Amino acid sequence: MNEMIFRFFIGGVVVSLFAIIGDVLRPKSFAGLFGAAPSIALATIGLTIAKSGAQYAAIESRSMALGALGFFIYTVCVSLTLKRYKPSTLVTTIGLMPMWFGASFALWFLIARPD
């Protein structure tokens, strides 16, 4: 329980910090880089190594790379949709979230699933 509370606090702080950095930077295209900052990973990787070991963290990191590729596909779809059709940003970003799930899990299935 203590570990979860600690993760929650550290995660909240690190995510907020990267979000604030993104808020103050200009131009917006550069600030957008911080929307894909490794905030959750930075918040938890130290804890993971201490608790479960380096090999466990390495396996998580390999999957993280696949999730990042899914994130890339997701953000490209969001950007193109907003530019072309100009729907509500919140509806677009949440509505296209299945793209992340689909792409990430497809890559996981093809590359990283245990035999």
Added chain:
Amino acid sequence: MLKVDLSSLQETKPHEYVVRFLFGGACTVLAGLIAKRFGPTIGGLFLAFPAIFPAGASLIEDHEKKRKAEYGFDGTVRGRLAASVDAAGASLGCIGLTAFAIILWRGIPGHNAYWVISLATFVWMGLSTTLWALRRKRFFHRRPGSRCRPGSR
């Protein structure tokens, strides 16, 4: 030209900061719980979950709309285009994030974790910034009416 605009911090309301903190914390805990339940190969995917991206992009749309509204204009389209630009930037950040994850995957076993994480973070920032600069340079030269260097077409 990169610059820091601290006035943007005033545009974000206190409750929006709280929402980001709570959401970021919740996603971090969730990633840990998923890894605990389903193992590191599944849990690791959620280390790259676009947790705060929807909230951040929506805030950008809202802030642009408000800026336009101060002058009596409807900033809806501008806000959504600004969010589109933000998403394009995030896509470049994802390429850096992939490199970050690969460095951790290959580097953590057998090396000092502190240095590996530092190197990975530096590579994320450097690669993402380089890709952004290359993309921006290409668009700058394509803009109509931009100054051409002597001898160029």
